[in-house]
Amino acid sequence: MRSDEFSNEHVPSITKEALEELTYQKYGDSPTIKSYTKWKLFEENSPLRLPTEAKAGEVRIKANVLLSGSGTKFDLPKGVELSEGTLGLSQPEESRILGFHFYVLKRAYRLRITEDLVEPLVIVSHLSEKVFISHHINIEAENVKVPIIIYDMTEEGVKSFVIELKARKAELELLTVGKHKSLSHYxxxxxxxxxxxxxxxxxxxxxxxxxxxxxxxxxxxxSELVLRGMPIGIGSAVDYLTNVLQYGERTVGETRVHGFAYQNGWTVHRGVAKVFEGARGSSSEVSSHVITMDKGSLGVSVPMLEVDTGDIEAASHSSSVSQFDEDALFYLRARGLTRKEALSLFVHGIGEALSDHLEKLRSKARSSVRGLTEGLL
Structure with a gap:
């Protein structure tokens, strides 16, 4: 199915005048809302300065949904229905970067999953030209078991990719792989x-x-969420934010992130877990650890836990920023590995451990970890 079969009548819009009034984020004293993203780079490469159309690039991934440049292709399996519009979970007035996203966005697509899927639903967002492009996918799932893989790739220019997800009585396994060279907002x-x-x-x-x-x-x-994350900044910069808000009774939120910064890289994780008053009998955890693997690299770890109810099953948070264990590196090098091979083995091992909680996507998760760590270190 081609993207030109849809209109943009169900996409929120924003005027250039309204866009000018927005800021990228609200500032304050808390480190969780301090600016770690280099928003100046997005401003210098905004849709007010760059073209907003691009040809589809070459993507070597077999996808059910392929968004590349301004092009869109669908090859949906049985049990997935396609329509247009958003789910209303994000709005252009929230921030300047979302304002840019909706200012540029031509079409938003909705995927309604009505049957269990054995094979993963693969979604690819890709850009390979110096333009500003927005991609937007909405997913609805109820009473189904679904594995989903999302590839977010930006080679040139600036790409904003928004996914809105609504699920009820569903079991979802979600693997997200971000691989970037230029500027990306996800x-x-x-x-x-x-x-x-x-x-x-x-x-x-x-x-x-x-x-x-x-x-x-x-x-x-x-409802339950088990989230594992691994942001890697190797001669690059990544600002990774996770926000888990628990409203329902007996909910479970568990976030564990291990990040790495190398070769003057910049890796930041900011994780918020908030348990509201009505979430009685719930448990919540946010764990954030970043390793700087050489001098000159920056690691930032900022977890925050807030509990508004006295009826809590468990609540914990932890944080650390540390240097790579040189003794472990010496041990590996003494057995014939180069420094590059030893570092890759270390990061790969952490990635394997983090991906163990996936089932249907386990092999995909491990191959993605290998591909990223072996290609970067």
Missing amino acids: LLRASLGGGTRVKAFTIISGGKMSHHREDYSLEGKG
Whole structure:
């Protein structure tokens, strides 16, 4: 199915005048809202300065949904229905970067999953020209078991990719692979209804500046999220934000992130977990650890846990920024490995451990970890 079969009548819009009034984010004293993304780079390469159309580039990934440049192709399996519009979980007035996203966005697509999927639903977002492009996908899942793989790739220019997800009584396995060279903005915003279980693994190879944000709202009773993340800044910059908001009773939120910074790289993880008053009997964890693997690299770890109810099953948070264990490196090099091989083995091992909680996507997760770490270190 071609993208030109749809119109943009169901896409939120914003005028240039309204866009000019927006800021990228609200500033304050808390480190969780301090600016770690180099927004100046996005301003210098905004859609007010760059073209907003691009040809589809070469993508060597077999995808069910392929968004490349301004082109879109669909090859959907049985049990996935396609329509247009957004789910309303994100709006252009929220920030200047989302303002840019909707200012440029031509079409948004909705995928409604009505049957269990054995094979992963593969979504690819890709850009290989110096332009500003927006891609937007919405996913609805109810009473189904679904594995999903999302590839977010930016080689040139600036790409904004937004995914809105609504799930109820569903089991989802979600693998997100971000691989960037230039500027990228990514937002996953998910609403999890009662009985929904999500296992997610995210690995990000930062580009010139990668702003990657995942927001999960656990709204229904008994909804669960297990999130594992691995941001990697190797001669690049990645600002990784995770926000888990627990509203429903007996919800479970578990976030564990291990980041790496190398070769003057810049890796930041900011993780928020908030348990609201109505989330009685819930448990929440946010764990954030960043390793700087050489001098000159920057690592930032900022987890924050807030609990508004006295009826809590468990709540914990931890944080660390440390240097790579040179004794471990010496041990590996003494056995014939080069420094590059030893570092790759170390990062690869962490990635394998983080991806173990996936089931249907386990082999895909491991191959993605290998591809990123072996190609970068």
